Amino acid sequence: MRLFCNYFLPSKKLTALTLLPLAYNAQLLANDTPPAASTFVPVKITAPVGNDFDWLQLTSLEILKGDIKTLYDDKLEFDSDELGVLVIDWDDVKILQSKGIVSVGFTDLTTKTGRLQVQNGKSYLDGVEFDPQHIMTLIAGEPTEANYWSSKISLGANFRQGNTDQIDYSAQAKVTRRTTESRFNADYLGNYTKTDGENTVNNHRINGHFDWFLSKQFYLRPVFAEYYKDPFLNIGSKITLGSGVGYNLIDTSKTELSISAGPAYTYTRFDQHEVGSSNTEGSGTFVLDTAFDTELSKSVDFNAQYRIQYGNQQSGGYSHHAMATFEVELTDMFDLDLSFVWDRTNNPRANADGTVPNANDYQFIVGFSIDM
Incomplete structure (x- = not known):
């Protein structure tokens, strides 16, 4: 397993971030309709069942639950609950949402931490939008030397x-x-x-x-x-x-x-x-x-x-x-x-x-x- 991580800036106090409910994922799988802009606005709601997992949907509309491992060289390592560790091209990712904190390294060589949501070309870290093309590395949790x-x-x-x-x-x-x-x-x-x-x-x-x-x-x-x-x-x-x-x-x-x-x-x-x-x-x-x-x-x-x-x-x-x-x-x-x-x-x-x-x-x- 390849693990990479980054130096990071001190994180600010995290705000609540809405994770897309499992029911929404199923609806998207059925009709592949992009959500309204308001879907991305962080609001406090009851966490969906299955919030113990990170969620990944591919451009082929396949949905996986599991754990984000790392992203480096545009290769996402995702530990599927059923299929084990998968290596996926970043271009094949349609939706990615983390259950907790991830560390994101950007192309300007800065690093930030927070809850991540990526969908249809838009990305949010603790509710703040940024360009997903600026992501260089990604790892779940806070950085440690072993990573x-x-x-x-x-x-x-x-x-x-x-x-x-x-x-x-x-x-x-x-x-x-x-x-x-x-x-x-x-x-x-x-x-x-x-x-x-x-x-x-x-x-x-x-x-x-x-x-x-x-x-x-x-x-x-x-x-x-x-x-x-x-x-x-x-x-x-x-x-x-x-x-x-x-x-x-x-x-x-x-x-x-x-x-x-x-x-x-x-x-x-x-x-x-x-x-x-x-x-x-x-x-x-x-x-x-x-x-x-x-x-x-x-x-x-x-x-x-x-x-x-x-x-x-x-x-x-x-x-x-x-x-x-x-x-x-x-x-x-x-x-x-x-x-x-x-x-x-x-x-x-x-x-x-x-x-x-x-x-x-x-x-x-x-x-x-x-x-x-």
């Missing part, structure tokens, strides 16, 4: 015994902390293979960055960092630390494309080195990072990342990390992930015996993941 975080873990393994004894495993993990004003991401990708008792693959990559949004599109990246290890590429450890800026080129309910760039410093410790050469190298670098995410269908997502790094020749010169993944939804919590990874170091450092590692590494990873 800022989400995570995903994907694991894949292959065990073979007979003429060849082989063990393969791969692991991917992602942790995100998201508020209206900021975003923190950390990713891990690791692969290990042992064939007939000999280690043949052993690489690990950890990336992290922190973004501070100045607008919905433009953000500062005060710090980003990467740790990489691959003895078979003669890299004992490679650490990159830098800062930069970024911009969201596309930000719709189905597709996101962002780009960021900035200067950095890279320190590399080589696993082996020839006689007379140093086993470490430091270099100023420039990093360009792009991320793409799109919804191909209701159950299939595609995302890709391409990171380019330019350093001096002694530290490897030009290098890149490219990864493309198809995420196939199996259940509300479990996905099948199909990933292709291409790593390249343009000028790999020679081993102690003078042999030069291959500049390219390719991987195809099949894993099962869980969202938390």
